[in-house]
Amino acid sequence: MFYREAGQFKTSYQADAAIFPIRQDRVAIAAVLVIAYAVIPLAATPYIFSALLIPCLILALAALGLNILTGYAGQLSLGHAAFMAIGAFASYNFMLRVPGMPILLAFVCGGLCAAGIGILFGLPSLRIRGFYLAVATLAAQFFIVWCLAKVGWFSNYSSSGVITAQAIVILGYTFDTPTAKYLLVLTIVAVMALAAKNMARSNIGRQWMAVRDMDVAAEVIGIRLVYAKLLAFAVSSFYAGVAGALYAYAYLGTVEPEAYNLDLSFRILFMIIIGGVGTVLGSFLGSAFIVLLPIMLNFTMQFMEQTLHLSIPMSAASNLELMVFGGLIIFFLIVEPHGLARLWQIAKEKLRLWPFPH
Amino acid sequence: MSAPKTESVRKIGDTILKLENISLAFGGVKALTDISFDVREHEIRAIIGPNGAGKSSMLNVINGVYHPQQGTITFHGDVRHNMRPHDAASQGIARTFQNIALFKSMSVLDNIMTGRTLKMKANFIEQALWIGRARREEFAQRAKVEQVIDFLEIQHIRKTPVGRLPYGLQKRVELARALAAEPTLLLLDEPMAGMNVEEKQDMCRFILDVNEQYGTTIVLIEHDMGVVMDISDRVVVLDYGKKIGDGTPAEVRGNKAVIDAYLGVAH
Numbered sequence: 165m166f167y168r169e170a171g172q173f174k175t176s177y178q179a180d181a182a183i184f185p186i187r188q189d190r191v192a193i194a195a196v197l198v199i200a201y202a203v204i205p206l207a208a209t210p211y212i213f214s215a216l217l218i219p220c221l222i223l224a225l226a227a228l229g230l231n232i233l234t235g236y237a238g239q240l241s242l243g244h245a246a247f248m249a250i251g252a253f254a255s256y257n258f259m260l261r262v263p264g265m266p267i268l269l270a271f272v273c274g275g276l277c278a279a280g281i282g283i284l285f286g287l288p289s290l291r292i293r294g295f296y297l298a299v300a301t302l303a304a305q306f307f308i309v310w311c312l313a314k315v316g317w318f319s320n321y322s323s324s325g326v327i328t329a330q331a332i333v334i335l336g337y338t339f340d341t342p343t344a345k346y347l348l349v350l351t352i353v354a355v356m357a358l359a360a361k362n363m364a365r366s367n368i369g370r371q372w373m374a375v376r377d378m379d380v381a382a383e384v385i386g387i388r389l390v391y392a393k394l395l396a397f398a399v400s401s402f403y404a405g406v407a408g409a410l411y412a413y414a415y416l417g418t419v420e421p422e423a424y425n426l427d428l429s430f431r432i433l434f435m436i437i438i439g440g441v442g443t444v445l446g447s448f449l450g451s452a453f454i455v456l457l458p459i460m461l462n463f464t465m466q467f468m469e470q471t472l473h474l475s476i477p478m479s480a481a482s483n484l485e486l487m488v489f490g491g492l493i494i495f496f497l498i499v500e501p502h503g504l505a506r507l508w509q510i511a512k513e514k515l516r517l518w519p520f521p522h
Numbered sequence: 523m524s525a526p527k528t529e530s531v532r533k534i535g536d537t538i539l540k541l542e543n544i545s546l547a548f549g550g551v552k553a554l555t556d557i558s559f560d561v562r563e564h565e566i567r568a569i570i571g572p573n574g575a576g577k578s579s580m581l582n583v584i585n586g587v588y589h590p591q592q593g594t595i596t597f598h599g600d601v602r603h604n605m606r607p608h609d610a611a612s613q614g615i616a617r618t619f620q621n622i623a624l625f626k627s628m629s630v631l632d633n634i635m636t637g638r639t640l641k642m643k644a645n646f647i648e649q650a651l652w653i654g655r656a657r658r659e660e661f662a663q664r665a666k667v668e669q670v671i672d673f674l675e676i677q678h679i680r681k682t683p684v685g686r687l688p689y690g691l692q693k694r695v696e697l698a699r700a701l702a703a704e705p706t707l708l709l710l711d712e713p714m715a716g717m718n719v720e721e722k723q724d725m726c727r728f729i730l731d732v733n734e735q736y737g738t739t740i741v742l743i744e745h746d747m748g749v750v751m752d753i754s755d756r757v758v759v760l761d762y763g764k765k766i767g768d769g770t771p772a773e774v775r776g777n778k779a780v781i782d783a784y785l786g787v788a789h
Contacts, residue, residue: 177660177661177664177665178661180664181660181661181664359650359651360650362649362650362651362652363646363649363650366644366649366652366656366660367635367639367642367644367649367656367659367660368646368649369649370628370632370635370636370639371636371639373625373627373628373632374625374628374636376625376627377624377625377626377627377628378623378624378625378626380587380607380623381619381623381624381625382625382636383606383607383608384585384587384607384608384610384611384616384617384623385608385611385616385636385637385639385699385703386608386611386612386639386640386703387608387636387639388608395646399646442627
């Protein structure tokens with residue numbers, strides 16, 4: 165198998181700007197889509213859907229949102245779980261209070277609400293940057309979750325603050341099985357990932373990266389920093405909002421504001437750092453890594469216990485899992501600080517020359 | 523792509539940029555004191571002076587990075603007040619920086635494409651959906667950018683991230699990014715600093731070609747006196763934030779104050 169573009173000449177700018185300019189890539193992505201849409205629904209068990217694939221895809225979408233803000237536009241945020249919460253609670257309220265509200269429209273409205281709040285909490289970015297901005301977004305994290313728990317109206321005055329997501333019904337079809345939910349989530353995530361890639365390769369993406377790399381030069385060239393930064397916050401929060409709504413509707417079912425705590429914000433941040441900052445692919449790889457690794461570790465523990473008869477006390481086992489998890493994150497950051505997406509990039513460059521060394 | 527050099531291609535026209543009594547201070551530090559000079563259309567105007575003379579501050583005043591406390595700036599007949607850098611850009615002022623200010627992680631092509639950002643009108647939703655205007659614009663602007671790439675002979679490094687390029691090429695890419703904006707006034711802050719003789723010759727050729735073929739007015743800061751005297755039409759000399767000389771290269775070279783500033787005065 166040769167992964168190289170020999171003999172594939174680009175004769176137009178259209179071909180050169182394509183998302184997958186090399187034929188092998190197009191074949192590979194087509195294969196991935198076929199597997200995701202046709203093979204997995206037939207092969208996977210409900211457990212795999214609801215414990216692995218659905219959260220993996222939803223968190224990839226949230227990570228994609230954070231990657232737009234942090235990876236592309238260079239603005240650090242520690243409040244993305246809060247924007248997810250806004251998406252979830254706003255969608256819930258739209259479904260609850262607007263009669264005949266289509267669910268997809270409710271997701272979009274939830275995303276738009278998150279985008280509005282995102283712009284509000286993005287305003288400090290016009291003055292401050294780096295760690296100081298991170299602290300400002302940390303305020304968003306605490307304030308929003310507190311507000312959603314405190315103000316009864318958001319959870320329709322439920323005594324415990326827990327909301328139960330309405331059933332997902334589109335055009336009369338109820339998405340109630342894990343397979344159906346998986347296919348819905350997959351479609352939404354695929355469409356939004358495509359949109360993110362389109363933004364990344366066009367003018368707005370270049371503006372974001374220019375602001376990230378050298379904001380003075382960006383302004384001198386004619387980029388309006390206010391617009392570019394706030395749009396990054398808006399788009400990023402929109403992605404987080406839709407992800408949050410899906411998290412409630414397609415994954416958890418019943419959800420309280422505390423589900424979107426700082427811990428989730430950090431997990432999303434870890435995903436983009438491990439997956440690759442400033443890449444669409446990295447969001448997916450990072451999400452898969454963070455979601456799958458604890459489960460893999462769990463399986464390994466069970467294997468050790470049952471097959472090798474190494475009895476590990478329960479308390480030690482759960483701590484050991486966290487320690488191995490943390491250790492692996494540090495290992496990856498040292499070995500490849502640019503993330504898993506960069507490893508894939510290096511592999512591609514190597515494959516272009518393989519089997520020759522130069 | 524270089525046209526035969528004929529003086530008739532560029533006729534030095536009327537004044538397009540006029541700076542009157544500019545004073546700029548940072549707290550107690552006076553960067554510029556009461557400086558006035560003008561720039562005529564199509565000319566190459568050099569600003570020289572010893573280190574710390576206020577040359578870069580002067581460029582920053584022209585394109586709106588700094589706002590002078592006193593003085594007026596008249597560009598194309600309009601007096602400007604406290605404009606932001608992107609307003610200056612939309613009026614046709616582009617610049618390069620003394621320390622290269624490229625977008626390091628982006629490719630050469632993307633860097634130069636950002637130079638055309640003001641020509642793109644599609645909103646972000648059109649861009650996200652990759653439809654209609656966004657798509658058409660992308661390819662129309664790409665074609666323009668390719669002309670600049672051809673002009674500056676950097677075809678071979680199109681897809682390379684600029685961080686990986688040698689210094690001389692980075693300087694050239696920065697010029698390309700500024701040129702992509704099709705400026706009427708181009709500000710170059712030490713375009714030849716840190717280059718070897720060959721690279722300097724190349725850069726001089728590009729600056730002269732830009733000036734002759736596009737008719738771009740150029741204001742440049744440079745320390746290499748040979749270069750300044752060869753390519754500029756008129757020279758402004760600054761020292762300690764004050765103007766000490768102004769005129770053709772020959773006039774400036776004979777100016778007592780300029781000689782004193784550069785060589786020192788015998789006590």
